[in-house]
Amino acid sequence: MDNIEPAQTSAFPQLNKPAPNFKAKTTHGEKQLSDYKGKWLVLFSHPADFTPVCTTEFMAFAKHHDEFLAEGADLLGLSIDSYYSHVAWVRNIKEKFGVDVKFPIIEDLSMKVAKAYGMVHPGASDTSAVRATFIIDPEGILRAMVYYPMSNGRSIPEFLRLLRALKTADAHKVATPEGWQPGDKVIVPPPQNADAAEARLGEGYECTDWYFCKKDL
Template sequence: MENDIITRPAMPQLNKPAPDFTAPTTHGDISLSDYKGKWLILFSHPADFTPVCTTEFMAFAKAAPDFKKLNCELLGLSIDSHYAHIAWMRNIKEKFGVEIPFPIIADLSMDVAKAYGMIQPGASDTSAVRATFVIDPDGVLRAMVYYPMSNGRSIPEFLRLVTALQTSDANKVATPEGWQPGEDVIVPPPATAEGAEARASEGYNYVDWYFSKKSL
């Protein structure tokens, strides 16, 4: 008997164009192209009216003004109808006093979830895992993070990550573990033996030819 071959959609790739989409949301139909010129965090959750997802949505909502300062929009998604989304948003406002200001994709067809690899058969075939995608103003996928269904994300980390990406883009530098604005950044190491020899005398916070920092 020939082995059956299961073909799955290709996973999105870093530094490649993010998968395009047009989808119904709680704010009407939205396309990826609507966010051109802005950063975007697209994030999925397993289901409406679930406790972990509720905590995440409230945290994203409270942080929305901080994302806005970074020219970054938020866009949620789950495999629920827009009626369920609206009812859940109203419930969060009633029970917790938090208003959800960003749209939520109603992905009943699972088209967007599949394009972004949000469906993980090891976790569920019918629910999106906690996936988060950072898309830059040119529509390029810059970061993606997957969490299990049982554990909530840290929203401050995504604020930090967008800030770090913008800092790296603007200054052609890298950022160290846990970097926060105002801290030193990492200078790219030289690509030649001559450059490595000269690095110690270039005025950076020098540790070795491949590891130097500077302030911005």
């Protein structure tokens, strides 16, 4: 069922470039990247179903699912497990932990999607996807990617924060500082020439120096 364009299977994904295309079977039917055009997509992998760290992550994604949807973003999981394993695991999570996982999970037995997105790291495992997270914008452009080791779970609120920061940067042509949250001051892009640097301190921003200025939105 999986189908990856040949030109993309050997290339490691790059920021601000088109995300690798995919077509794959999921727990919600066949999905492909074009299905998400016009929306943000958070695509994330986990090493294996029925493992404790992955279970905590999936429950956290599920608990924050409505917040991602409110930001115009869909969630899409992946592991190198079968559709049947995914279904059984999701049912187990609901039965044992009372958490309903409502987003689809890609079956990637062929490892084609995992390899296209650089999720397989031989230094960690030859047969499992590491904990990788990709944020893809409504135009299909890869905007962020984060990798975690097999042994440590991700903080799902950080990906929600990052999504909000990316949307804010796009909408207002600004940058966001470390730990930025909605309502915090944003960073004004630095001046691009000497005349602009000379004028910057008189432009009404909250400036520490000509290259470091903040403002409220």
